[in-house]
Amino acid sequence: MRIAKLAAASLLSRKSNAVLTLMAIAISVMLLLGVERVSQETRSGFANTISGTDLIVGARSGSVNLLLYSVFHIGNPTNNITWETYQHWANNSQVAWSVPIALGDSVRGYPVVATEPTFFEHFRYAQQQSLTFASGQAFQRGEAVVGAEVARQLNLQVGSDLVIAHGTGSVSFHEHDDHPMHIAGVLERTGTPVDQAIYVGLRDLDIMHGGTDDHAHDDHDSDSHDAHEHGEHAGHEHDAHEHGAHEHDEHESHEHTAYEHDAQPPIPGISAFFVGLQSKPRAIFMQREINTYREEPLTAIMPGSTLHELWRTLSGFERALSVVSGFVLLAGLLGMLATILASLRERRREMAVLRSIGAGPGTIFTLLVSETMVLTLAGMAVGVGLLYGFIFTLAPWIQSSFGIVVELSGISNAEWLRLAIVFVAGFFISLIPAWRAYRNSLSDGLSMRV
DSSP states (O other): OHHHHHHHHHHHHTHHHHHHHHHHHHHHHHHHHHHHHHHHHHHHHHHHSOBSOOEEEEESSOHHHHHHHHTSOOSOOSSOEEHHHHHHHHTOTTEEEEEEEEEEEEETTEEEEEEOTTHHHHOEETTTEEOOEEEEOOOOTTEEEEOHHHHHHHTOOTTOEEOOEESSSSSOSOBOTTSOEEEEEEEOOOSSGGGGOEEEEHHHHHHHTTOOOHHHHHHHHHHHHHHTOTTOHHHHHHHHHHHHHHHHHHHHHOTTOTTTTSSSOSOSEESEEEEEESSGGGHHHHHHHHHTOSSSOEEEEOHHHHHHHHHHHHHHHHHHHHHHHHHHHHHHHHHHHHHHHHHHTTTHHHHHHHHHTTOOHHHHHHHHHHHHHHHHHHHHHHHHHHHHHHHHHHHHHHHHHHOOOOOOOOOOHHHHHHHHHHHHHHHHHHHHHHHHHHHHHHHHTTSOOO
């Protein structure tokens, strides 16, 4: 206890040097833990991005590229898939459900994903969690659904209107302002790329790019039907019955998509489609069958294994950041060592006074070790505080800029291990000035030598 008081008093007498040394260690610890925290959250975010989807199918390309543009909305597809090819696999007996997506447009840099309303029923993330609506519902014709981050950043809500732009850049010179979309729903936050996307119908995307609006044609036919209805009620009643039966049979035979009752496909080509299988163990056989499809070159991937492959690709950057942060920590500890060693010559009078009042060489050694460990522990505490302060302040910006959700969670086992390494390194560093002070105290005795 007496040594601790002496160490504290000694450090207070050299406040400037002590504070600078403490901050150097604190910043080093913050960087060391920050790299680990961002790495953990990024790895967790990757693993939680998609769940429950057995296969993702796109045009022939690399597996990582297909995953990036279909799930993370990064990059562009190498080619489109024809609607006939999608129908072929969607109606396969092994397929329980399938959802097509088409990419290529954006709203102020946020990607637009054209799909079917069944996307919100089948898409899962994290541990089989379903998408839920914070407000509103799934889109219909002329409507859109926005992710939580898009709604927050663009100040959108149910009932708002937005204009979709051609291309994926943040600045576009061609907007589809002749076809504004009405916001039908806002999704709950998921911590995945879903938060930063806008979802519209496939038919709406086709109309924006020059496709025909079948609904307008249907409305015209309906008006003609009403004009001739008088006097032909019985005949039309019979026709309506047959027409309804025909539509029912067609719906039963094509349960994979909500658009197949249209006279034309909702869009000529799609970017990719998600597949859920009747039997998950059949995924690898289905993947091989799709990859060897002769009618059109396709690539089918299993999201889980491709996510691991992608993480292995990025793990080199993670290790590089860890090495850099480790060198920053080493620089901080060496700075502390240099400061303490530089102060030893000035403190030889202090050591002589301590010897004169009964402190032995062992006490001097313990005092120097205690001072260094106090600085190390204080630097660690301040570093942890700085880490949480930066997370609290910068977490929204990190999420909006990089799509990484960094939460204010407790210190993980890996972070405790890094703190233990800092503590042990600080202890060994402290032995060097302590040994020097011990030797000086033995040689100086009760008087200071200059």
